[in-house]
Amino acid sequence: LIQYPHVSRVVRSLFLTAFVAFGIGAFMGVLQALHRTGVARLVDSADYYTLLTLHGVLLVIVFTIFFLAGVFAWANTRSLDRPPVSKRFTWFWVATMSVGTAMAGIAILAGLIPSTDISADVLFTFYAPLQAHPIFYIGLAVFIIGTWLAGIDWFRQYLAWRRENAGERIPLQSFMVLTTMLMWFIATMGVAVEVVVFLIPWSLGIMPAPNPLLTRTLFWFFGHPVVYFWLMPAYLLWYTVLPKIAGGRLFSDPLARVVFVLFLLLSTPVGIHHQYVDPGIAEGFKFIAMTNTMFLLLPSLLTAFTVVASIEHGARQRGGTGYFGWLKALPWRDPAFTGMALAGLMFAAGGFSGMINAGMNINYLVHNTIWVPGHFHLTVGTAVALTFMAASYWLVPRITGRKLYSRPIGLFQVVLWFIGMVFMSAAMHRGGLAGIPRRTAEPQYPQVTFETVAGSVSSLRLQLAFGGVLLFVSALLFLMNVGLTAMNNKPARNLDSALPPALSGPDQSPTVLDNLKLWALIAVVLVILAYSLPLYSIVQGAGLYPAGQEASPAVIAPLLEVIA
Ligand code: HEM
Secondary structure (H helix, E strand, O other), X not given: OOOOHHHHHHHHHHHHHHHHHHHHHHHHHHHHHHHHOOOOOOOOHHHHHXXXXXXXXXXXXXXXXXXXHHHHHHHHHHHHOOOOOXXXXXXXXXXXXXXXXXXXHHHHHHOOOOOOOOOOOOOOOOOOOOXXXXXXXXXXXXXXXXXXXXXXXXXXXXXXXXXXXXXXXXOHHHHHHHHHHHHHHHHHHHXXXXXXXXXXXXHOOOOOOOOHHHHHHHHHHHHOHHHHHHHHHHHHHHHHOHHHHOOOOOOEHHHHHHHHHHHHHHOOOOHHHHHOOOOOOOHHHHHHHHHHHHHXXXXXXXXXXXXXXXXXXXXXXXXXXXXXXXXXXXXXXXXXXXXXXXXXXXXXXXXXXXXHHHOOOOHHHHOOEOHHHHHHHHHHHHHHHHXXXXXXXXXXXXXXXXXXXXXXXXXXXXXXXXXXXXXXXXHHHHHHHOOOEOOOOOOOOOOOOOOOOOOOHHHHXXXXXXXXXXHHHHHHHHHHHHHHHHOOOOEOOOOOOOOOOOOEOXXXXXXHHHOHHHHHHHHHHHHHHHHHHHHHHHHHHHOOOOOXXXXXXXXXXXXXXXXX
16 A cells, blocks of 8 residues: 555554454453353453443454454555545544444443443343443444445445446455445444434433334344454455465455355345344244355355365465375465464354354254354454454555564464464353353352253363453454554565456456446345345334333333343
């Protein structure tokens, strides 16, 4: 980005916010891991939900999405080779996202101050009947508007390029940015309606408490595609940057395009799979959601094939030979490569535990147990977060012009994250199979014993806490390494950001893949098919505002008391 210093500044500021959120979120994570296992209780159990909300919101909304915005701003500019249309507009959406984040963050943190009546202990799945202060919901709405403006900015940048390049294929990275943002525009409709129509008026006390099932359904309309929103920048990096670092070229540009189109089509009509145990949604609708979910395996398996084929090509360019011998020729000492490779490996494990979650019947075994955080610490907590950390070792020198402070520390850090996650996530999965619930500061109840298949519950607790501590140390090393890189006096050398063309290039990919209007239209139709009848029957069943609900936060106070 040397020729576009203004874009570098934008990316740097987005990454800074992402990393601050990551640091605070990781600190909350280790506090939780130590607390709920009883290894060290450094906070009051009554504050557990504030910490958990902070952990969830900072890591899966702020860290992931700010980092995504930085990667997309970089990738769109790099691949179109032109800056965004208006500097002011770009800074405007950065500011909008930041103001929204600050509002939501302040509302959550205020929950720790007993003298205020502001709090937002509603977890990152902020549906009714848990209620937060209006500042939290307004902050979320402002944040989402900021992300929409970012999407508009990237589309304007693309359209300006298109005017000068009629008939050209959309450059691959830009194609990935645009399809992901189309998916995001569709997916966020659910959360926008939930927050603006129901939660904000309810929290202000001007409307009654909404039908909880309705807000849950609107939340999950957005809550599942958001996981692909976290994942797509990681895919972008695996498809376009990883092959270069491995010394080769992307195996297939057409396959990469097909994968992003499939995610645009299939990400949203699956959200009901989070509601298998919700009464009030007919089993048939749940079955449709399950079927759509299983189709999502297809783009993930295509990705596993394409990315491994690209890496193998790189290894063979470096002199690797044999069926498996080529693995030795890969740049394992490079933290960017090793981190992304380990992240991909963990994603495969996360895919398997995800299939258990997705199965309508077997889901009952693990529903609301600690198995579920075990699953998503493999996916968003490692496939995404570790890819972001590893990619930072490649990207941060490119946006700061400074040499990476320490490659060995980087390498140690990414491996430590992998090991920490093996401990923490395995213990969570096994604890879930024993029935240990998630989201509780006190998972031990009188007269309830949890039976493990092998080993004891106390050994699982220790493994979870140990893994959590390793992860926290890894997070600190990462922040120290990128922080010292940003302040490094030594300039970075060999900052070539050119990405080699794919072995099977865009000219071999059907032009219909670039027809974004067509894919967006099909995606909308699929969403209407999947959601119109369930939403209609929910509203028919209990109404928008169930009878007897008053327009007063007092409705929720007894529930909050129970939780506290
Ligand atoms: C939940 C620990 C990093 C996302 C949890 C829980 C623990 C934990 C113990 C379960 C709490 C409970 O259910 O009672 C840690 C540690 C981390 C870490 C020690 C690293 C230092 C991450 C990362 C992400 C993440 C990198 C995502 C990018 C989440 C989410 C939840 C969660 C979304 C669920 C919150 C909820 O149930 O509302 N974490 N985590 N964590 N973690 Fe992490």
